[in-house]
Amino acid sequence: MNLTLHVWRQPDGRTAGRFETYEARDVSPAMSFLELLDVVNEGLIARREEPIAFDHDCREGICGACGMVINGRPHGPRRATTACQLHLRQFTDGDELWIEPWRARAFPVVKDLIVNRSAFDRLIQAGGFVSVNTGGAPEANTIPVPKPAAERAMDAAECIGCGACVAACPNASAMLYVAAKVAHLALLPQGQPERARRVVSMVDAMDAEGFGACTNHAECTAACPKEIAIDFIAQLNRDYAHGLLHRLSGGV
Amino acid sequence: MELRALVPEGPIERKWERRRFEVKLVNPANKRRYHVIVVGSGLAGASAAATLAELGYRVSCFCYQDSPRRAHSIAAQGGINAAKNYQNDGDSVWRLFYDTVKGGDFRAREANVYRLAEVSANIIDQCVAQGVPFAREYGGTLANRSFGGAQVSRTFYARGQTGQQLLLGAYQALERQVALGRVAMYPRAEMLDLVVVDGKARGIVVRDLVTGAVSSHAGDAVVLATGGYANVYYLSTNAKGCNVTATWRAYKRGAAFANPCFTQIHPTCVPPAGEYQSKLTLMSESLRNDGRIWLPRRQGDHRPPQDIPDAERDYYLERFYPSFGNLAPRDIASRRAKEMCDQGLGVGPGGQGVYLDFRDAILRLGRDVVAERYGNLFEMYERITGENPYDTPMRIYPAPHYTMGGLWVDYNLMSTLDGLFVIGEANFADHGANRLGASALMQGLADGYFILPYTIGNYLAQTKPAEVPAEHTAFRSVQAEVAARSTTLLGVTGTRSVDSLHRELGTLLWDRCGMARTGAGLRAAIDGVRALRERFWKDVYVGGRGEDLNQALEKAGRVADFMEFAELMCEDALHREESCGGHFREEYQTAEGEARRDDARFAYVAAWEYTGASERPRLHKEPLAFEHVPLAQRSYK
Ligand SMILES: Cc1cc2nc3c(=O)[nH]c(=O)nc-3n(C[C@H](O)[C@H](O)[C@H](O)COP(=O)(O)OP(=O)(O)OC[C@H]3O[C@@H](n4cnc5c(N)ncnc54)[C@H](O)[C@@H]3O)c2cc1C
Ligand code: FES
Numbered sequence: 001m002n003l004t005l006h007v008w009r010q011p012d013g014r015t016a017g018r019f020e021t022y023e024a025r026d027v028s029p030a031m032s033f034l035e036l037l038d039v040v041n042e043g044l045i046a047r048r049e050e051p052i053a054f055d056h057d058c059r060e061g062i063c064g065a066c067g068m069v070i071n072g073r074p075h076g077p078r079r080a081t082t083a084c085q086l087h088l089r090q091f092t093d094g095d096e097l098w099i100e101p102w103r104a105r106a107f108p109v110v111k112d113l114i115v116n117r118s119a120f121d122r123l124i125q126a127g128g129f130v131s132v133n134t135g136g137a138p139e140a141n142t143i144p145v146p147k148p149a150a151e152r153a154m155d156a157a158e159c160i161g162c163g164a165c166v167a168a169c170p171n172a173s174a175m176l177y178v179a180a181k182v183a184h185l186a187l188l189p190q191g192q193p194e195r196a197r198r199v200v201s202m203v204d205a206m207d208a209e210g211f212g213a214c215t216n217h218a219e220c221t222a223a224c225p226k227e228i229a230i231d232f233i234a235q236l237n238r239d240y241a242h243g244l245l246h247r248l249s250g251g252v
Numbered sequence: 253m254e255l256r257a258l259v260p261e262g263p264i265e266r267k268w269e270r271r272r273f274e275v276k277l278v279n280p281a282n283k284r285r286y287h288v289i290v291v292g293s294g295l296a297g298a299s300a301a302a303t304l305a306e307l308g309y310r311v312s313c314f315c316y317q318d319s320p321r322r323a324h325s326i327a328a329q330g331g332i333n334a335a336k337n338y339q340n341d342g343d344s345v346w347r348l349f350y351d352t353v354k355g356g357d358f359r360a361r362e363a364n365v366y367r368l369a370e371v372s373a374n375i376i377d378q379c380v381a382q383g384v385p386f387a388r389e390y391g392g393t394l395a396n397r398s399f400g401g402a403q404v405s406r407t408f409y410a411r412g413q414t415g416q417q418l419l420l421g422a423y424q425a426l427e428r429q430v431a432l433g434r435v436a437m438y439p440r441a442e443m444l445d446l447v448v449v450d451g452k453a454r455g456i457v458v459r460d461l462v463t464g465a466v467s468s469h470a471g472d473a474v475v476l477a478t479g480g481y482a483n484v485y486y487l488s489t490n491a492k493g494c495n496v497t498a499t500w501r502a503y504k505r506g507a508a509f510a511n512p513c514f515t516q517i518h519p520t521c522v523p524p525a526g527e528y529q530s531k532l533t534l535m536s537e538s539l540r541n542d543g544r545i546w547l548p549r550r551q552g553d554h555r556p557p558q559d560i561p562d563a564e565r566d567y568y569l570e571r572f573y574p575s576f577g578n579l580a581p582r583d584i585a586s587r588r589a590k591e592m593c594d595q596g597l598g599v600g601p602g603g604q605g606v607y608l609d610f611r612d613a614i615l616r617l618g619r620d621v622v623a624e625r626y627g628n629l630f631e632m633y634e635r636i637t638g639e640n641p642y643d644t645p646m647r648i649y650p651a652p653h654y655t656m657g658g659l660w661v662d663y664n665l666m667s668t669l670d671g672l673f674v675i676g677e678a679n680f681a682d683h684g685a686n687r688l689g690a691s692a693l694m695q696g697l698a699d700g701y702f703i704l705p706y707t708i709g710n711y712l713a714q715t716k717p718a719e720v721p722a723e724h725t726a727f728r729s730v731q732a733e734v735a736a737r738s739t740t741l742l743g744v745t746g747t748r749s750v751d752s753l754h755r756e757l758g759t760l761l762w763d764r765c766g767m768a769r770t771g772a773g774l775r776a777a778i779d780g781v782r783a784l785r786e787r788f789w790k791d792v793y794v795g796g797r798g799e800d801l802n803q804a805l806e807k808a809g810r811v812a813d814f815m816e817f818a819e820l821m822c823e824d825a826l827h828r829e830e831s832c833g834g835h836f837r838e839e840y841q842t843a844e845g846e847a848r849r850d851d852a853r854f855a856y857v858a859a860w861e862y863t864g865a866s867e868r869p870r871l872h873k874e875p876l877a878f879e880h881v882p883l884a885q886r887s888y889k
Binding site for chain 1: 299302303306317318319320321322324326327336338374376377378379380381382383385386387388389390391392393394410411413416417420423424425427428430431437439462491492493525526528529530531533534632635636637638701702705749751752793795796800801803804
């Protein structure tokens with residue numbers, strides 16, 4: 001099949017970027033989207049032009065490194081699929097594709113399709129953990145965890161930290177990402193002691209990083225390759241209110 | 253160079269306790285004066301960096317990804333072993349130890365393996381306390397499954413994403429220490445060389461992958477947790493960035509490289525679809541619990557698999573191994589698949605594939621049960637191939653997956669270079685010639701949480717802090733070498749892309765130093781690698797600049813190291829005139845086509861010492877004694 005690609009090229013964060021057009025001829029529908037970029041890059045290298053820079057590593061939908069907006073949709077058209085797991089059979093011969101980086105104030109462009117997502121790490125630093133040192137843990141079966149709670153915690157913990165939720169949100173909010181981490185830990189007994197402090201601290205950090213507010217568009221869930229449920233945001237809001245009260249009463 | 257394993261005296265059950273008592277301790281008030289460099293943020297690196305910081309050391313941690321959470325460990329699916337015996341099915345530290353030594357085909361160090369089994373239970377405690385959402389029973393206790401042909405259920409798991417959840421636990425512990433100011437985290441930073449002063453590892457030279465700046469970092473000890481080198485084959489189940497650079501550079505600075513030819517080829521991966529194939533995806537081994545592997549009996553039988561009647565199918569694993577059948581160990585299942593395909597019986601593009609069929613499982617258990625067990629794997633398969641495994645059998649083929657070889661370490665996890673410690677997949681220690689399923693995650697976390705933090709203290713306690721600063725001339729000269737190498741790579745301006753040369757190297761190794769090896773083949777491979785390496789340095793084209801984010805340059809550096817490493821791997825495979833675990837030499841097999849070990853000649857660890865660019869590496873042998881697990885031929889008939 002043949003595809004026309006309009007790819008965002010930007011040498012670095014200080015220089016303006018623009019779309020460049022490349023023709024991909026005779027590519028196989030069995031190719032993954034990143035393999036398509038590999039093939040385009042091989043062509044560019046042969047012509048002594050600079051290849052397109054894009055983040056990737058596992059290429060099986062779990063590391064969260066890859067991420068690009070394809071025709072306006074983070075990770076492209078297929079539901080619950082990262083760009084690395086997207087295959088060209090999802091497209092039609094002759095399609096034109098517009099490929100660009102995540103666009104969000106908190107994720108500045110580094111080069112071409114690569115953005116800086118270190119704000120996500122800083123949100124975890126703000127409290128996305130259980131404070132337990134190595135060696136201090138009780139025997140693992142001491143505290144039973146009801147299976148439904150463990151399953152729901154896992155639903156939230158599946159987040160791969162790719163940032164598609166932020167890219168999809170008209171406000172570039174990181175609410176789904178934060179909600180997933182808060183819920184994962186809040187659903188487990190191990191997360192209780194720091195529950196109130198964690199949620200307040202993470203939400204404050206989110207604001208400080210320049211992520212926008214959540215106004216319930218739900219674009220995040222639709223774009224999420226792991227289909228993290230929007231309900232976790234509702235739970236976050238409840239936990240946050242509770243956490244603020246806790247702080248007012250001197251608990252934090 | 254001398255290999256001193258430093259295994260403690262005494263009965264095996266008391267060795268680790270004894271070592272913990274023997275080690276010198278660093279005064280708590282002094283710990284913050286020591287600076288430890290940890291390269292790698294996978295299970296091994298993140299757990300070590302977090303734990304060392306908790307203990308009070310100053311830590312710098314490096315990874316090449318944009319976040320430590322993306323280390324390759326994230327991709328592990330199946331689970332992690334621990335000798336908890338929660339299922340009351342007869343598991344014990346001793347049994348896990350025994351299974352691991354035997355599974356490794358008697359090429360691991362007994363004392364290390366025993367310790368691994370011993371601390372395995374602590375890992376689960378630690379991870380649960382961090383909030384790792386392991387699978388649970390209805391009563392709220394932890395669930396287990398049996399994995400990789402083990403006869404007890406000792407594998408803990410979090411859906412099909414065990415590595416992800418364990419890594420997130422370690423990552424969160426690490427970020428907590430970053431927030432406390434005890435760990436300086438350097439993402440998008442690649443270690444390109446090790447700095448050794450007077451025989452001691454003193455620091456590293458790193459390239460910032462965004463700006464291209466090359467800088468020096470001095471430390472009182474260096475820990476390499478940089479993972480495995482399966483990407484030497486180009487196509488593997490590893491993440492694209494996995495590399496041998498850090499360990500190879502350390503080798504060239506004096507650390508011995510052990511058993512480089514011990515590689516694991518995983519039997520159940522999605523076969524390559526075409527020339528452009530960039531990596532191979534693992535399909536969990538658990539599929540073999542219910543799927544049946546077969547091929548058409550007749551060559552060139554192109555009927556759709558559903559139309560081939562049972563009488564014309566060869567369920568070859570069930571035929572060869574009536575008692576283990578489809579659950580035969582990884583190395584055996586892989587080799588048999590290759591043999592069958594080499595006979596022209598393979599299916600799919602290029603005849604590289606065998607069927608993994610769920611028809612009978614669906615008849616026996618119903619579609620819903622099969623969907624519950626494997627639904628997400630089926631979906632993943634369908635995403636990649638466009639085929640639906642409920643209706644048509646999966647096609648699978650073996651792929652390079654894990655590397656048992658790595659830098660040689662003593663019982664304290666220190667390499668032959670003082671102050672250089674190596675943990676996780678990057679070292680050679682625990683898996684011998686074949687790793688059992690769910691044991692790599694266990695080893696990475698055992699090393700990082702529970703072993704290294706003790707043993708490194710013993711070394712530091714005997715070292716003065718900050719003895720060699722980054723301003724030392726040794727750093728300056730290594731930094732200059734690193735910069736010069738980038739300049740050379742950028743200056744070649746040949747015609748071949750890095751990927752195309754890497755692919756060629758991979759094909760060569762896969763054919764000659766993959767699942768089945770011969771003396772003649774390996775000799776040809778060595779010549780081939782040398783010729784290819786020469787071509788690489790004459791004809792590669794990298795492009796772009798060094799002072800910039802330049803992914804082609806990153807790859808070029810890694811591939812250049814693979815080109816050198818590949819030769820050592822073939823040398824090692826050539827010298828080991830026996831078959832054991834993943835190392836199968838066609839000349840050394842039993843009448844039934846199974847691996848024939850030669851314990852009289854080869855019950856040792858082969859540790860190679862670098863002696864110069866145009867010199868042959870020197871072989872050192874660490875003899876292995878099996879005092880607790882009697883040497884025996886593996887049999888899965
Ligand atoms: C698809 C797949 C599934 C698997 N499933 C299982 C399983 O179910 N159970 C099991 O036990 N094992 C499994 N394994 C094996 C296991 O995942 C790995 O062996 C293990 O995670 C390795 O951990 P590590 O910490 O040693 O290295 P890695 O996780 O590979 O981490 C390496 C780290 O080093 C860094 N690094 C590397 N080179 C450099 C450099 N030059 N400079 C700076 N940083 C560098 C990387 O950035 C990364 O942070 C699986 C492996 C694969 C490929
Ligand atoms: S490359 Fe890892 S999720 Fe896409």
